[in-house]
Amino acid sequence: MEAPPNEVFRDSIATIDEEGKRNWIFPKKPAGPLYEKRKLVSYFLLAFLFAAPFIKINGNQFLMFNVLERRFNIFGLPFWPQDFHLFVISMIIGVVFVTLFTVGFGRIFCGWICPQTIFMEMVFRRIEYAIEGDRNKQMRLKRQKWDAEKIRKRSLKWFIFMIISFLIANIFLAYLIGSDKLLNYVKNGPFEHMGTFIPLIIFTAVFYFVFAWFREQVCIIACPYGRLQGVLLDTKSIVVAYDHKRGEGENGRKKFRKNEDRDALGHGDCIDCFQCVHVCPTGIDIRNGTQLECVNCTACIDECDTIMEKINKPKGLIRYASEENIENKVPFKFTARMKGYVAVLGILIAVLLGMLALRNDVEATILRLPGQLYERKDNNVISNVYTYKLINKTTDTIKGVTFRVRNQMGIVKLVSNNSSIEVPATGLAEGTLFIEMKQGDLEGDKHKIRVDVYSEEELIETTSVSFLGPRSYN
Secondary structure (H helix, E strand, O other): OOOOHHHHHHHOOOOEOOOOOEOOOOOOOOOOHHHHHHHHHHHHHHHHHHHHHHOEEOOEEOEEEEOOOOEEEEOOEEEOHHHHHHHHHHHHHHHHHHHHHHHHHOOHHHHHOOHHHHHHHHHHHHHHHHHHOOHHHHHHHHHOOOOHHHHHHHHHHHHHHHHHHHHHHHHHHHHHHOHHHHHHHHHHOHHHOHHHHHHHHHHHHHHHHHHHHHOOHHHHHHOHHHHHHHHHOOOOOOEEEEOHHHHHEOOOOOOOOOOOOHHHHOEOOOOOOOHHHHOOOOOOOHHHOOOOOOOOOOHHHHHHHHHHHHOOOOOOOEEEEOHHHHHHOOOOOOOHHHHHHHHHHHHHHHHHHHHHHHOOOEEEEEEEOOOOOOEEEHHHEEEEEEEEEEEEOOOOOEEEEEEEEHHHOEEEEEOOOOOOEEEOOOOEEEEEEEEEEEHHHOOOOEEEEEEEEEEOOEEEEEEEEEEEOOOOOO
């Protein structure tokens, strides 16, 4: 079925032409109060992104996502594989939080917080403007033959893009393997750590490809969040919207002419200048309504407000508004749907805080040695052999660690000659131990016992083990 004429724009995207080839976007350099606010937010987030791997709290990196070693630090709190459930809850909280803001305020995350948008619009594009000029100069440079000027400008731009991509890749690596390890690799030189240097070059190439060529296609094609917003938005969601009732009037938009009474002619405030289209980083026409490609960057708001000022019309023809606000002047309300998300978010945060409060600094695991039965000793003593693993989640060495069977029902003997164990900071200690109990204290051939773990005389962890003994016949 053929789409209605006013809906044809939904059949294709602005970055692909009629022949299916890449239609390169040359957005006009944005300017205005919202853009200045976005710059402040972006530079703060960029500073945080570059500084976070090097900030430490109690010796723990502020943020680290070491997938290979399965070690994660979130806000200075270390998470080990045994804490994976906490990490999952944290990620779910993040998803619900973004979902809540999408329901209420559209794709505001993409325009103000997303690293892809920040790097593309506030770093790479600003470098491009500085070297190649604004929209018209960039378009002219593209059509220009490869003379000395074009080679110089393009080579300089691509070289700077490559350097920045390399820096981003290093920061990305600091989040993955830890800043201390990264700095040590830099100090030793790349050839001593080729196993890490090669992935670093690959990351650099990926970032360069994304920001030098793929660009807005990430938001339009690759990012799943753009598709998700179509499901989450409703008529009450605040988005970057064009006030079509004011802009079109009774007889539609019309080019501006001095001393013309537009109201008497029935024309709206939109003068069809296309500045909102030219400034859009994804090449859409916001006047067509809410679209998948819109990342709520507010560039069109600033540009339209500037035009309205020049023709002595009120600002806000393009603004943050909901469909209901434009159609019926309904103010923003906290809907039942949003209240539901807030309730879920509150419950998840409460559960996470409770789990964090109950989490021990030491994780103890004691398991029976596979394939081993009990051993009978003198004086009706039954012995079982176990392996133990102690994980230290703190940045301090834990000394004087001993095991004790609760209620003194048995004794614990370490296979090593040491009477106690030392667990290194953010490390683990493992070994073998024996637990011995009197046969008369056993209840059947399988007996559950509690083993307490002490550091000096302080109880730091408790675990349970299964103790095997002779089967009793009644």
